[in-house]
Amino acid sequence: MSLTGNWSYPTAIKFGAGRIAELPAACAQAGIKRPLLVTDKGLANLPITARALDIMEEAGLGRALFSQVDANPNEKNLEEGIAVYKAGGHDGVIAFGGGSGLDLGKMVAFMAGQKRPVWDFEDIGDWWTRANADAIAPIVAVPTTAGTGSEVGRASVITNSQTHVKKIIFHPKVLPSVVICDPELTVGMPPFITAGTGLDAFAHCVEAYSSPHYHPMSQGIALEGMRLVIEYLPRAYADGNDLEARAQMMSAAMMGATAFQKGLGAIHAMSHPIGALFNTHHGTTNAVCMPAVLAFNAPEIRDRFDRAAGYLGISGGFAGFCEFVQSFNDSFAIPRKLSEMGATQDRLDDLVAMALEDPSCGGNPVPLDRENLRHLFEKVL
Numbered sequence: 001m002s003l004t005g006n007w008s009y010p011t012a013i014k015f016g017a018g019r020i021a022e023l024p025a026a027c028a029q030a031g032i033k034r035p036l037l038v039t040d041k042g043l044a045n046l047p048i049t050a051r052a053l054d055i056m057e058e059a060g061l062g063r064a065l066f067s068q069v070d071a072n073p074n075e076k077n078l079e080e081g082i083a084v085y086k087a088g089g090h091d092g093v094i095a096f097g098g099g100s101g102l103d104l105g106k107m108v109a110f111m112a113g114q115k116r117p118v119w120d121f122e123d124i125g126d127w128w129t130r131a132n133a134d135a136i137a138p139i140v141a142v143p144t145t146a147g148t149g150s151e152v153g154r155a156s157v158i159t160n161s162q163t164h165v166k167k168i169i170f171h172p173k174v175l176p177s178v179v180i181c182d183p184e185l186t187v188g189m190p191p192f193i194t195a196g197t198g199l200d201a202f203a204h205c206v207e208a209y210s211s212p213h214y215h216p217m218s219q220g221i222a223l224e225g226m227r228l229v230i231e232y233l234p235r236a237y238a239d240g241n242d243l244e245a246r247a248q249m250m251s252a253a254m255m256g257a258t259a260f261q262k263g264l265g266a267i268h269a270m271s272h273p274i275g276a277l278f279n280t281h282h283g284t285t286n287a288v289c290m291p292a293v294l295a296f297n298a299p300e301i302r303d304r305f306d307r308a309a310g311y312l313g314i315s316g317g318f319a320g321f322c323e324f325v326q327s328f329n330d331s332f333a334i335p336r337k338l339s340e341m342g343a344t345q346d347r348l349d350d351l352v353a354m355a356l357e358d359p360s361c362g363g364n365p366v367p368l369d370r371e372n373l374r375h376l377f378e379k380v381l
Contacts, residue, residue, distance in 0.1 A: 010152040010258055015181040015250070017243055020052060020142065022180060023094070024059035030138040030177040032092030035061055036085050038105030039096040040069040048144060048185050052096060064088050066108070069097075072275055072282075073104040074161040075118055081108040085137075092138040095176065098197065099148035099282065102141055103156035106174050109137040110156075123155055123170035123359050131171050141176035144185045146236075146249035147197025147283050149204060149257020151179045159276050166272040168359055181254070183246035191237050192284075195332035198233040198249055200283025202226065203267050203290060204256030209308065210301045211263030211363040218262035225255035227312055230328070237332060263363025266293045266355075266376060273354035278343045285341065287334045291326050292379040296372070300365035338381050351377050 012029070014022055027035055035056065043049050044067035053063040066084045069077050085093070085108050095105025111118055113135025120130055141151035150156070155170040189197070205225035208218055229252045235245035270293075271285040294301070298318065306317035314324050335341055352373045355361065361368050 010254065011175050011177060011179060013152070013179045013181060013254070017182060017184050017247070019180050020182045020185060021055060023052060023055050023140070023142070024061060026140045026178040026180055027061060027092065027094070030092060030140050032138050032140065033061070034064075034088070034090045035092050035094045035140070036064045036066055036088060036090040036108070037094040037096050038066050038069065038081060038108055039101040040071070040098065041067055043067070043097050043101060043144060046188065048188065049096065052094070052142065056094075064090065069100050069104045071100055072159045072166070072279060073100050074159045076161050077104055078107050078111060078118060078158065082112050085112050090137075092140070094140045094142060095151075096142045096144065098143070098145035099150050099157070102143060102148065102150035103158065105141070106139055106150070106176070107156045107158060107169060109139045110169070110171060110174050112137055118158060118169055119160070119167060121169050121171060123168040128171045133171070133173055136171065136173045139174070139176040141179045142185070143179070143181060143250065143253065145189060145193065145197040146186055146246065146253040147200035149201065149253040149255070151176060151181070152254045153257045157272070164276045165354055165357070166276045181250045183243055183250050186246045186250065187240055187243070189240060191240070192333070194237050194240065195233070195334065196281045196283035196287070197253070198229055198236065198283070199287040199329070199332070199334065201249070201253040201256040202229040202233070203283070203286035204260045204264070205229065205252070206290065207264045207267055207363065208256070208259035208262045209304065210265060210297055210365050212300070212365045213263045213363065215262035218259040221255045222259035222262070223308055223311065225252045225259060226308070228252035228255070230312055234331065264360040265364035266296065266361075266368060266373070268360035269355045269358040269364065269368065270351070270373070270376060270380070272358050272360065273351045274338060274343055276354070277347055277350065278341065280338070280341045280343065284334060285338065287329050288336070288338055288341070289380050291322065291329070292376055294322050294325060296376055297365050343381055345381055348374065348377055348381070
């Protein structure tokens with residue numbers, strides 16, 4: 001194990017119920033006078049979005065909105081968003097929503113001033129240094145789900161609409177300047193979205209904790225993030241108005257995204273191509289893949305989960321943890337097979353090839369190859 005790493009940790013976070021009211025102050029802190037609020041199609045007409053736009057307007061920030069964002073945002077959504085941003089003379093972005101709204105909002109701020117295509121900034125080596133850092137507009141992030149943690153991330157996932165491949169676009173300055181975490185914004189989430197997004201946060205923590213890379217800060221955050229999901233996701237699922245549970249899940253989501261600086265693994269390497277080809281919900285896809293991946297990684301992760309299980313209140317060490325994960329999934333009506341979500345065997349070759357190309361591959365504790373990935377996909381399909 002190499003005891004080296006390049007680390008950076010999150011940003012200014014305003015956490016607490018009702019703090020959406022501080023949106024104008026957050027914009028001022030970020031240096032934004034003419035914000036464009038970017039969100040997804042589903043959120044555009046909801047009361048929480050209208051409230052945010054009202055707060056902006058009352059503070060003299062206008063109420064500019066772009067919401068042509070698909071569930072798996074692509075470069076066409078991005079081009080349209082940049083056009084609206086430039087036409088409106090905006091000087092920053094309020095990225096508002098779940099993973100899709102946050103990811104696309106961050107990319108609009110990033111790409112509006114760049115001269116190269118977005119694919120030139122994929123998270124490969126030092127490709128991020130190709131960007132003109134001075135042209136990146138400031139970002140205020142406002143999560144409305146508790147899952148991806150994209151509000152504290154330095155990257156976005158954008159699907160190539162031609163190839164249907166999900167690409168991770170990275171730059172350190174894509175990290176939002178200010179984050180407003182207001183659990184009241186998540187109260188309206190339906191139970192199946194609460195479960196899917198919450199299990200996304202859980203997968204981030206589990207994979208970061210499993211990753212072979214050296215990052216003890218992330219390791220500690222991943223462990224506590226798992227505990228918060230185990231304790232509070234059932235409560236948020238059972239009662240969407242449980243504000244304590246909603247708040248703790250927002251913390252867990254940010255912790256998962258912070259922790260996965262240590263690495264992700266096979267769960268995400270598989271779920272990215274599945275989502276790209278079959279348009280499945282990302283967090284739910286992660287949850288379906290998790291039991292098979294845990295079993296596959298057992299030789300390398302058993303000891304660390306033996307230690308973690310006790311802290312998490314789970315008896316039986318690693319074996320007990322694996323049993324718990326399956327029953328946890330079942331308690332939220334998560335399918336046991338991806339075929340129940342519309343995925344089919346006929347694209348198996350494509351799935352394997354795309355998974356091997358996914359940057360998450362490198363963080364799996366057991367090295368991934370064509371053969372073992374095919375076996376994993378067959379188990380979960």
